[in-house]
Amino acid sequence: MVGLSMELAQGSLQRTPLNEIHRSMGAKMTEFGGWEMPVYYSGILDEHQAVRTAVGVFDVSHMGEIEIRGPQALALINYATTNDAGKLAAQQAQYSGMLYEHGGFVDDILVHKVSGEHYFLCVNASNQRKDFEHLRALNGWECQVELVSEGYAQLAIQGPFALRTLQKLTPVNLAAIRYYWFQDGEVCGAPARIARTGYTGEDGFEIYIPPADARRIWTAVLEAGSEFGVKPCGLGARNTLRLEAKMALYGHEIDATITPLEADLAWIVKWGKGDFMGRAALERQRSAGVRRKLVGFEMRGRGIARDGYEVLADGAPAGWVTSGGPAPTLNKNIGLCYLPVELATPGRAIHVLVRNQPVEAVVVPTPFYKRAKS
Amino acid sequence: MYPDQFRYTKEHEWIAVEGGVGTVGITDHAQKELGDIVYVDLPKPGDLVEKMKVMGSVESVKAVSEIFSPVSGEVVEVNTALADAPEMLNQDPHGAAWLVKIKLRDPDELSDLLSASEYQAYLGE
Numbered sequence: 001m002v003g004l005s006m007e008l009a010q011g012s013l014q015r016t017p018l019n020e021i022h023r024s025m026g027a028k029m030t031e032f033g034g035w036e037m038p039v040y041y042s043g044i045l046d047e048h049q050a051v052r053t054a055v056g057v058f059d060v061s062h063m064g065e066i067e068i069r070g071p072q073a074l075a076l077i078n079y080a081t082t083n084d085a086g087k088l089a090a091q092q093a094q095y096s097g098m099l100y101e102h103g104g105f106v107d108d109i110l111v112h113k114v115s116g117e118h119y120f121l122c123v124n125a126s127n128q129r130k131d132f133e134h135l136r137a138l139n140g141w142e143c144q145v146e147l148v149s150e151g152y153a154q155l156a157i158q159g160p161f162a163l164r165t166l167q168k169l170t171p172v173n174l175a176a177i178r179y180y181w182f183q184d185g186e187v188c189g190a191p192a193r194i195a196r197t198g199y200t201g202e203d204g205f206e207i208y209i210p211p212a213d214a215r216r217i218w219t220a221v222l223e224a225g226s227e228f229g230v231k232p233c234g235l236g237a238r239n240t241l242r243l244e245a246k247m248a249l250y251g252h253e254i255d256a257t258i259t260p261l262e263a264d265l266a267w268i269v270k271w272g273k274g275d276f277m278g279r280a281a282l283e284r285q286r287s288a289g290v291r292r293k294l295v296g297f298e299m300r301g302r303g304i305a306r307d308g309y310e311v312l313a314d315g316a317p318a319g320w321v322t323s324g325g326p327a328p329t330l331n332k333n334i335g336l337c338y339l340p341v342e343l344a345t346p347g348r349a350i351h352v353l354v355r356n357q358p359v360e361a362v363v364v365p366t367p368f369y370k371r372a373k374s
Numbered sequence: 375m376y377p378d379q380f381r382y383t384k385e386h387e388w389i390a391v392e393g394g395v396g397t398v399g400i401t402d403h404a405q406k407e408l409g410d411i412v413y414v415d416l417p418k419p420g421d422l423v424e425k426m427k428v429m430g431s432v433e434s435v436k437a438v439s440e441i442f443s444p445v446s447g448e449v450v451e452v453n454t455a456l457a458d459a460p461e462m463l464n465q466d467p468h469g470a471a472w473l474v475k476i477k478l479r480d481p482d483e484l485s486d487l488l489s490a491s492e493y494q495a496y497l498g499e
Contacts, residue, residue, distance in 0.1 A: 028409065039409075039436065040409055043409055043410045044409055044410050044434075044435040044436060045410045045412075045435060046410075236409065236435060236436050239436075240435060303413075303415075304412070304413050304433050304438075306438060325435060325436070326412045326413075326435055328435070355415075355431070
C-alpha cells in the first residue's frame with residue numbers, strides 16, 4: 001500500500017513541550033508544517049465525537065505568537081490586517097487576514113487586544129516567520145514587533161464540557177468570558193491567557209501558557225475532564241472538526257493566490273476603516289467582479305473527495321477541492337472547492353474526479369455543521 | 375499477530391493460498407498506520423489483476439492508500455461486506471475483513487513474498 005510513508009524524518013522537525021508526553025501516551029505522530037505533532041490518539045472518529053459531545057484537548061503549541069506594542073500599535077495592526085481592530089475592546093479577540101499588496105493572503109490570524117498599546121497575534125505555525133517579517137516591513141509607526149512563539153505553549157480545550165473542565169483549574173470566571181473575548185489569569189497556578197476561541201465549531205477555550213508548565217497543565221486538563229469523557233485529540237480530528245464548521249486552513253482554502261473576497265471571507269474585510277495593505281487590489285476585484293468563489297459540496301456518489309482533486313461541471317474542468325473528506329458528525333463525505341461564481345450556488349450538480357472517475361456531488365450551503373446555541 | 379500460513383508484501387498486503395486461490399487482505403500494521411478506515415474500493419469478480427499493480431484502495435479519515443495485488447490472476451470473489459462496514463478492516467484485518475480472492479495464474483509468484491518472520495523483521499518488530 002502506498003501512502004503509509006508516514007515515518008518521520010528524525011531531528012529535522014520542531015517539537016512542542018508536550019512531544020514526549022504524546023509519545024508516551026501512544027499518540028500517532030506526523031509531520032505538520034515543519035512540526036512533529038500528534039495526528040491522533042484513540043482515532044480521529046473517536047476524538048471528533050468527543051469534541052462534539054463531550055470535551056477534547058489539543059496541543060496546538062506549534063501555533064505562532066507575535067506581540068505588537070507601542071502608542072501607535074493600532075495603526076500598524078489596522079494597516080497590516082483586513083478586519084477593523086479599532087472596533088476591539090480590551091480583552092476582545094478578532095479573526096482577521098493579512099494580505100499582500102496584490103490581495104492574496106499572507107496568513108489568517110487572531111488579533112487579541114490586550115490594551116490600546118499592546119496587541120497579541122496568534123498565527124499559523126508554518127507562516128510565523130513570514131508574518132513577522134511582513135509586519136516588520138510594514139511598521140512605519142515605530143511599534144515594537146516581536147515574535148514570541150517560544151514563550152508560549154497553547155492548548156485548545158473544546159466541546160460542550162470544555163468550560164466545566166477548565167473551570168476546575170482556574171479562579172477566572174470562565175462563564176463571564178464571551179465568545180471571542182479573553183481574560184488573563186492563572187491555570188493550575190501558572191500565568192495564562194484564556195481565550196474563548198477555537199477551531200472546531202464547538203464552544204471552548206484556547207489557553208496560552210508557559211512552556212515549562214505545559215505538561216502539568218495538559219495532565220491536569222485530562223484529569224479534570226475525566227468525569228465528562230475528555231479525550232486527548234490530534235490534528236486529524238482538528239481538521240475534520242474545522243472542515244465541518246467550514247473554517248479556512250492556510251495552504252488549502254487560502255494562500256498567496258487567493259483573496260478574502262474569493263474565500264467567502266468578505267466579512268473580515270472592513271472597507272470603512274481606511275487604507276490597508278491589499279485594499280486597492282480588493283477594490284479592483286470588487287468592481288471588476290469576483291470570478292471564483294469557495295463553496296461547500298456533498299458527495300452524492302460513492303467516493304471521498306480529497307484536497308487537490310479536480311472538480312468538473314457539465315463534464316468540463318471547473319475548479320479544485322481545497323479540503324475534503326468524511327464528515328463524522330454528518331455521516332457524509334463533504335468538501336470545499338473553488339468554482340466560477342456562476343456555478344457557485346447551492347443545488348448545482350458537479351462531479352469530483354476521484355482517481356480518474358467522475359463522482360457525483362452537489363454544491364450545498366455552509367457551514368456543514370453549526371452547533372445548537374445553548 | 376502475523377499468521378505463519380500467510381505470505382506478505384512490503385506494501386503491507388497478505389495472501390493465504392488454498393487450492394490455487396489466494397485470499398488477500400491488508401496487514402494489521404497497515405490498518406494501524408491508516409487509522410479509522412472509512413472507504414474501500416475493490417476490483418470486481420472477473421477482473422484480472424497483476425502482481426504488484428494497483429487493484430484498489432482503502433481510505434482512512436485522513437488519507438488514501440492504494441492496494442497492490444500480491445499475485446497475478448483473476449478475481450473470483452470480493453468481500454462485499456466491507457462496502458457497508460469498512461471499519462471491519464480496523465477490527466479484523468487478518469480475518470473477516472479479507473478483501474478479495476484471486477485465482478492464481480502462476481503459483482511461483484509466491485516465492486518472493488515474505489514469510490511472517492521476514493515481514494515482522496521488515497517492520498522492525
